[in-house]
Amino acid sequence: MRIFDPHIHMTSRTTDDYAAMAAHGVKAVVEPAFWLGQPRTNPGSFADYFDSLIGWEPFRAAQYGIKHHATIALNPKEANDPRCRGVLDLMPRYLDKDGVVAVGEIGYDAMTPVEDEVFAAQLAMAVEFELPALVHTPHRDKAAGTKRTLDVVKESGIEPGHVLVDHLNEVTVGIVKDSGCWMGFSIYPDTKMSPPRMVDILKEHGLERMLVNSAADWGKSDPLLTVATAEAMLAAGFTTDDVDLVLWQNPVAFYAQSGKLDLAESATEATFEGSSILRGGS
Amino acid sequence: MKLDELRAALAGHEWLAEAEVRVKADPAALPSLFARADRKLGRDEVVPGWTAGQAGRALLLKDQDQEQIRQLYDHGDAAEKLAILKALPLLDTEREGAGVPLLLDALRTNDTRLVAAALGPYAEHLDAATWRQGVIKVVFMGVPLAAVADLDERADAELATMLRSLADERAAAGRDMSADAIALLNRWEA
Ligand SMILES: [Zn+2]
Numbered sequence: 292m293r294i295f296d297p298h299i300h301m302t303s304r305t306t307d308d309y310a311a312m313a314a315h316g317v318k319a320v321v322e323p324a325f326w327l328g329q330p331r332t333n334p335g336s337f338a339d340y341f342d343s344l345i346g347w348e349p350f351r352a353a354q355y356g357i358k359h360h361a362t363i364a365l366n367p368k369e370a371n372d373p374r375c376r377g378v379l380d381l382m383p384r385y386l387d388k389d390g391v392v393a394v395g396e397i398g399y400d401a402m403t404p405v406e407d408e409v410f411a412a413q414l415a416m417a418v419e420f421e422l423p424a425l426v427h428t429p430h431r432d433k434a435a436g437t438k439r440t441l442d443v444v445k446e447s448g449i450e451p452g453h454v455l456v457d458h459l460n461e462v463t464v465g466i467v468k469d470s471g472c473w474m475g476f477s478i479y480p481d482t483k484m485s486p487p488r489m490v491d492i493l494k495e496h497g498l499e500r501m502l503v504n505s506a507a508d509w510g511k512s513d514p515l516l517t518v519a520t521a522e523a524m525l526a527a528g529f530t531t532d533d534v535d536l537v538l539w540q541n542p543v544a545f546y547a548q549s550g551k552l553d554l555a556e557s558a559t560e561a562t563f564e565g566s567s568i569l570r571g572g573s
Numbered sequence: 574m575k576l577d578e579l580r581a582a583l584a585g586h587e588w589l590a591e592a593e594v595r596v597k598a599d600p601a602a603l604p605s606l607f608a609r610a611d612r613k614l615g616r617d618e619v620v621p622g623w624t625a626g627q628a629g630r631a632l633l634l635k636d637q638d639q640e641q642i643r644q645l646y647d648h649g650d651a652a653e654k655l656a657i658l659k660a661l662p663l664l665d666t667e668r669e670g671a672g673v674p675l676l677l678d679a680l681r682t683n684d685t686r687l688v689a690a691a692l693g694p695y696a697e698h699l700d701a702a703t704w705r706q707g708v709i710k711v712v713f714m715g716v717p718l719a720a721v722a723d724l725d726e727r728a729d730a731e732l733a734t735m736l737r738s739l740a741d742e743r744a745a746a747g748r749d750m751s752a753d754a755i756a757l758l759n760r761w762e763a
Contacts, residue, residue, distance in 0.1 A: 342650075345650040345651070346650055346651045346654075346684070347651075347682075347683070347684065349651070350651060350684050350686075384604060384605075384608070384648055387604075387605050387608040387609060388608055388650050389608070389611055389612055389650065389652065390650060550612070551612060553612075
């Protein structure tokens with residue numbers, strides 16, 4: 292079983308998590324830029340964070356044989372702080388980087404006018420840089436938020452096939468499916484979405500354009516819930532090919548639209564004159 | 574290694590020729606082209622120790638002033654930083670050692686690729702104390718000492734003392750120091 296977690300905030304996870312993920316078949320992750328719990332107050336804090344998403348974190352992941360890519364954005368929650376608006380000016384230089392495979396997470400938090408503006412501006416950047424977009428749906432007032440999200444996506448002119456709408460549930464999956472966008476589901480320990488409910492959604496809506504992630508971060512979350520969902524699919528009678536489609540091929544197909552997804556083992560990266568130099572701090 | 578050899582190795586790469594023309598016409602185009610060089614030129618080795626992307630990046634740095642190179646480094650991802658560290662000894666503008674702050678930045682990281690690259694040929698511009706700390710860090714991180722340029726010429730009694738102390742600390746913990754570091758120490762203690 293090979294697993295691609297298309298949405299996980301590894302910056303907030305330990306090396307034990309990397310080891311456990313690798314042991315259970317997680318071979319690739321995408322880490323979307325998002326908030327960090329403690330609100331930031333200036334663009335410089337974002338620059339250092341973005342730099343770690345394309346520098347230190349991929350190096351850390353590589354020590355466990357895991358390929359790490361990132362998505363870059365000003366998230367909707369912090370977009371509401373005028374002191375952080377300058378982050379939009381930093382983004383073009385990051386969107387050019389090899390490790391950045393989408394604009395994201397963008398979308399709505401509290402659905403303010405400022406969020407409207409920043410969401411639209413970043414969808415325009417995705418079009419300009421020919422990148423897919425990872426769109427977060429709000430956890431409160433989700434149905435209305437998802438509908439409004441799809442309206443903004445449509446208005447922006449971005450191809451629906453270049454958009455992944457995330458954190459969906461039984462109530463919101465249908466309209467996203469009809470829109471032509473990809474559908475993301477974040478599996479959490481107790482609330483929001485569980486492996487058995489996910490299996491039911493797959494039975495009802497099919498496997499096409501479906502992605503499953505752990506969205507693990509610094510909150511109560513579990514980076515192995517992708518694996519648990521794969522196991523629940525098998526237990527419910529799905530085949531290993533079905534599991535591979537949802538937990539590997541779909542996320543690969545979505546992010547490969549960036550032209551930058553690199554899943555090859557790089558010999559020159561991992562070795563120096565034939566010896567591994569990825570050990571670090573022995 | 575010389576820039577001419579890297580250029581010869583990349584002969585026929587149209588993307589690079591076009592990128593160089595664009596940078597000449599509009600220096601502001603450099604950061605974006607520099608960021609894209611790896612995926613445009615590829616990551617295969619074209620001359621020993623240099624991938625096509627690294628060689629192309631070194632050529633894009635030719636004729637850039639130090640300020641521009643600093644900024645590319647500061648704004649670079651790990652692969653861009655690595656390419657710049659490797660290119661420093663080949664660049665006329667950096668001949669006098671002006672690029673040392675970049676080596677110091679790389680030596681502060683915990684990325685073994687950057688630390689190793691900081692101890693390449695350009696490390697001749699590092700003062701002795703910084704260089705010794707770099708060598709000890711390489712041993713500590715488990716990076717082969719082959720990464721260190723001019724190791725035998727530059728190793729001194731003080732480095733040997735530091736290595737001995739690390740070896741004793743490792744021995745007390747029931748752990749070995751790497752074979753290449755022990756060999757270096759033995760040459761000094763013989
Ligand atoms: Zn997230």
